[in-house]
Amino acid sequence: MNKKIGIIGYGSMGKMLLCKFGESGMVSNDHLFVANRTPGKILEAPDKYTICVSNKELAEKADMIFLCIRPGDIKTVLDEIAECVNDESLIISLNGSVPFALLENRKEHKYAKVIPSVTAEIDRSQTLISYNLLVTEQDRKDLEMLLSTIGNTIVLPEEEMGMGSELVSCMPGFIASMFDVICRSAQKHTSISPEQVKEMVLSTLTATGELMLEKNMDFEDVVERVATKGGITAVGADIIYERFPQVTDEMFEKTLEKRRMTAQAAQKAFGD
Ligand SMILES: NC(=O)c1ccc[n+]([C@@H]2O[C@H](COP(=O)([O-])OP(=O)(O)OC[C@H]3O[C@@H](n4cnc5c(N)ncnc54)[C@H](OP(=O)(O)O)[C@@H]3O)[C@@H](O)[C@H]2O)c1
Numbered sequence: 613m614n615k616k617i618g619i620i621g622y623g624s625m626g627k628m629l630l631c632k633f634g635e636s637g638m639v640s641n642d643h644l645f646v647a648n649r650t651p652g653k654i655l656e657a658p659d660k661y662t663i664c665v666s667n668k669e670l671a672e673k674a675d676m677i678f679l680c681i682r683p684g685d686i687k688t689v690l691d692e693i694a695e696c697v698n699d700e701s702l703i704i705s706l707n708g709s710v711p712f713a714l715l716e717n718r719k720e721h722k723y724a725k726v727i728p729s730v731t732a733e734i735d736r737s738q739t740l741i742s743y744n745l746l747v748t749e750q751d752r753k754d755l756e757m758l759l760s761t762i763g764n765t766i767v768l769p770e771e772e773m774g775m776g777s778e779l780v781s782c783m784p785g786f787i788a789s790m791f792d793v794i795c796r797s798a799q800k801h802t803s804i805s806p807e808q809v810k811e812m813v814l815s816t817l818t819a820t821g822e823l824m825l826e827k828n829m830d831f832e833d834v835v836e837r838v839a840t841k842g843g844i845t846a847v848g849a850d851i852i853y854e855r856f857p858q859v860t861d862e863m864f865e866k867t868l869e870k871r872r873m874t875a876q877a878a879q880k881a882f883g884d
Pocket of ligand 1: 621
């Protein structure tokens with residue numbers, strides 16, 4: 613790919629993307645630019661990337677500008693780079709809470725939103741993407757090709773990015789906490805070591821997911837295969853189907869409410 617990639621914000625996400633794009637070989641190292649508010653932090657970046665002294669310098673050079681910054685910092689950075697950004701470049705926000713309308717209010721431009729998940733670390737992210745109306749077919753192709761280096765891409769309309777984020781970006785945290793609870797409960801009834809319990813459950817979890825994907829099975833298909841009527845698995849599955857919906861309904865109500873509050877706070881930070 614012949615595009616110049618700029619990363620503003622060398623935090624958790626910026627560092628990960630820079631590293632992954634660099635490793636992929638899809639972008640040559642002299643086409644990778646990075647800038648951070650605290651310059652000291654960035655000095656640890658491998659010297660193969662070009663470190664820019666300012667966001668403005670980066671915006672002048674890059675064709676794709678990733679804003680890997682917190683929602684409260686987006687307005688400041690957009691205002692800072694507004695004059696230097698090339699009309700053809702694509703500005704990509706990593707934040708799902710700041711709507712395109714707010715970004716466009718600062719500057720009419722081509723914008724995308726990108727939400728990767730932590731599984732990008734092993735190149736298995738389900739990365740969500742949304743575009744505003746000015747983004748061209750070629751921009752889409754380029755961005756989706758670049759993001760294929762960290763896994764699959766899923767294009768969603770802007771209004772679905774919230775629930776989409778719960779399903780792929782928050783989900784590793786939800787899955788980890790659910791299975792943490794399961795392992796702790798199991799531990800009360802066994803002398804098998806916690807490490808072995810974790811290993812047994814995790815291996816079964818990943819194998820079940822892969823089995824379902826490979827054989828095109830639904831969740832009910834798996835339950836039906838394992839939980840014979842009146843059998844032991846059925847007793848456990850019945851309790852989960854009876855009691856667990858209350859927990860998950862409450863979880864989504866709370867996370868979506870938190871998302872709305874974050875969007876309101878972002879709106880305030882934009883002063884709109
Ligand atoms: N973490 C996740 O799993 C995840 C997943 C999907 C999306 N996101 C989104 O990705 C964005 C970044 O998250 P993060 O976890 O990477 O945050 P983070 O670790 O806090 O990193 C933010 C970085 O932005 C830099 N920054 C702040 N203002 C700046 C400015 N004016 N100019 C240049 N750099 C500036 C900070 O620099 P300093 O060194 O000065 O602090 C810091 O290095 C957020 O909007 C978040 O919602 C995160």
